[in-house]
Amino acid sequence: MSESTNNNSFYKRHTWLVPLTCLLAGGALIGISTNLAKAAGQIGLSPLAFLFWSITGAAFLLSAVAILRNDLPPLTVRSLEYYSVAALVSVAGSNLILFSAIPQVGAGFVALIIALPPLLTYLGALFMRMETFNVVRAMGVVAALSGVGVLAIRKFSAPDASIFWILLALCGPVLLAIGNIYRTLRWPNAASPSSLAPGMLIAAAIFLGVVGTLPNFSLAVPTGALLPIGLIVLQAFIFAGQFLLLFLLQKTGGPVLLSLLGxxxxxxxxxxxxxxxxxxxxxxxxxxxxLIALGIVLVTWGGVKMIVIPDNTHQ
Structure with missing residues (x-):
């Protein structure tokens, strides 16, 4: 076997390292983000204000990176549609629902239900023929979903459970799963992850800003203390890293592995x-x-086998 063939085989067998790293780092940022949202509510920041200013800050940070890299967001009809729809389902809508539910159902519960999208994403990817059926990955998705199901059932049975807020919170993962499928299907041609992320966040900030002009909504930030500003800045950096990793994972790992971020x-x-x-x-x-941890292992391992097995068939 030639040296070039060996190098190619090594590369294929290790292409899973990049998406796995993005998965672990991006997921960790999501877990931290849900807890920051609860802390923000405890110091008087409304979910909408906290989300709007954090997303705006993240959009600024990623736009600055895109300018420095000369990799600006494309401005075509296709890309503008992409930014708008992806922003609505993947950022503005889903996060506003989840951040609003945190004071009612707890940061721990919200952190758990964002693990729900794998099954919906996997079924959608199979239906759209974006993913070939793999027994190991299917078992992983079922395991992760079962783990969240155990926790959700226990939450419903609690004596102080708010059925409305629990059901509303569960709508967030549905939007996230729709976003996972949409972003893969409609990814603009030749666009890089680092150029699409700021475009999506700018669109999300615009949507949230419009909501802030409606009656009974406000984008006001408490004055007289540095802590609210500090939390917004910290969340902005977390969002910037989270959504950049999300797009990198989308490109390298596909929609099902992406859905395991939750x-x-x-x-x-x-x-x-x-x-x-x-x-x-x-x-x-x-x-x-x-069960959730087992699901992550099985879906990741199933993806590795899908990469390695075709390579072995050509030896």
Missing amino acids: SVGAIVGVPVAIFLQGESPPEGLFLGAS
Whole structure:
């Protein structure tokens, strides 16, 4: 076997490292983000104001990076449609729902339900023929979903459960799954992840800004203290990293691996909510978290096998 063939084989066998790294780092940022949203509410920042200013800051940061790299967001009819729809379902709509639900159902529960999109994304990807059926990956998706299901059922059965807010919170993962499919299907030709991320965030900031002009909504930030500003700045950097990693994972790992960002976010976000936010551990936490972790391993391993097996057939 030639040296070039060996190098090519090595590259194919290790292409999973990039999406796996993006998955773990991006998921960790999501877990931290949900807890920051709760902290923001505790110091008087409304979910809409916190989300709007954080997204605006993240859009500024990623736009600055795009300018420095001379990789500006494309401005075509296709890309403008992409920014608008992706911003609505993947950023503005889903995050506003989840951030608004956190004071009602807890940061730990929200961190857990954002692990729900894998099944919806996987089924959608199969239906759209974007993904070939793989038994290992299917088992992983079912395991992750089962873990979240255990925790959600226990939450519904709690004596102080708010059915309305639990159901509303569950709409967030549905929008995230729709976004996972849409962004893959409509990815503008020849566009890079680092150019699309700021375009989507700018569109999301515009949507949220319009909502802020409606009656009973406000974008006001409490004055007289540095903590609200500090939280917004921190969240802006987290959003910038989170959405840049999201687009990189979208490009390198596909929609199903992308959907597991929420599962990693759950594993990170729940311990933070318990130990730093003082929340009570959700009922069934050990079983649910174990199933979610198993799902991540199986879906990732299934993806590795899909890369390696075709390579072996040509030797």
